[in-house]
Amino acid sequence: MTDCIFCRIIRGEIPSQRVFENEAFVAFRDIHPAAPVHVLLVPKRHVPDLLSLRDDPEGASLMGALADVVPEVARLCGVDRTGFRLVANCGEDGGQTIFHLHFHLLGGRAFGERLL
Ligand code: AMP
Numbered sequence: 001m002t003d004c005i006f007c008r009i010i011r012g013e014i015p016s017q018r019v020f021e022n023e024a025f026v027a028f029r030d031i032h033p034a035a036p037v038h039v040l041l042v043p044k045r046h047v048p049d050l051l052s053l054r055d056d057p058e059g060a061s062l063m064g065a066l067a068d069v070v071p072e073v074a075r076l077c078g079v080d081r082t083g084f085r086l087v088a089n090c091g092e093d094g095g096q097t098i099f100h101l102h103f104h105l106l107g108g109r110a111f112g113e114r115l116l
């Protein structure tokens with residue numbers, strides 16, 4: 001998508017603090033960090049949101065690829081031992097503001113409040 005902000009970051013048209021990249025994902029620091037470590041894990045391919053993966057022939061492999069990306073980014077950011085929270089906002093009630101699928105990896109502080 002030409003005017004999607006995350007597609008533009010992935011293409012290098014908008015600067016970002018990139019911490020990781022492989023064939024399927026990039027990870028860069030959130031511009032408004034909600035924790036000492038706040039990194040966005042973003043598939044290189046434009047997928048609007050979590051629900052779009054259901055009808056995507058590569059949706060399952062993309063989620064599988066995430067299983068490699070999460071521990072690697074956690075290690076690179078120094079939170080693999082202390083722990084972290086992984087969040088995907090979906091849709092309006094989920095608080096999603098950028099409609100290119102992404103996962104927030106948050107760490108470096110304790111998240112006392114429980115969501116469930
Ligand atoms: P969400 O609300 O789940 O869609 O998350 C979007 C996130 O993208 C927010 O946490 C923003 O702070 C972050 N964000 C927006 N623009 C940029 C940017 N140019 N570079 C890094 N993070 C960004």
Ligand code: ZN
Nearest residue numbers: 004007046100
């Ligand atoms: Zn995009």
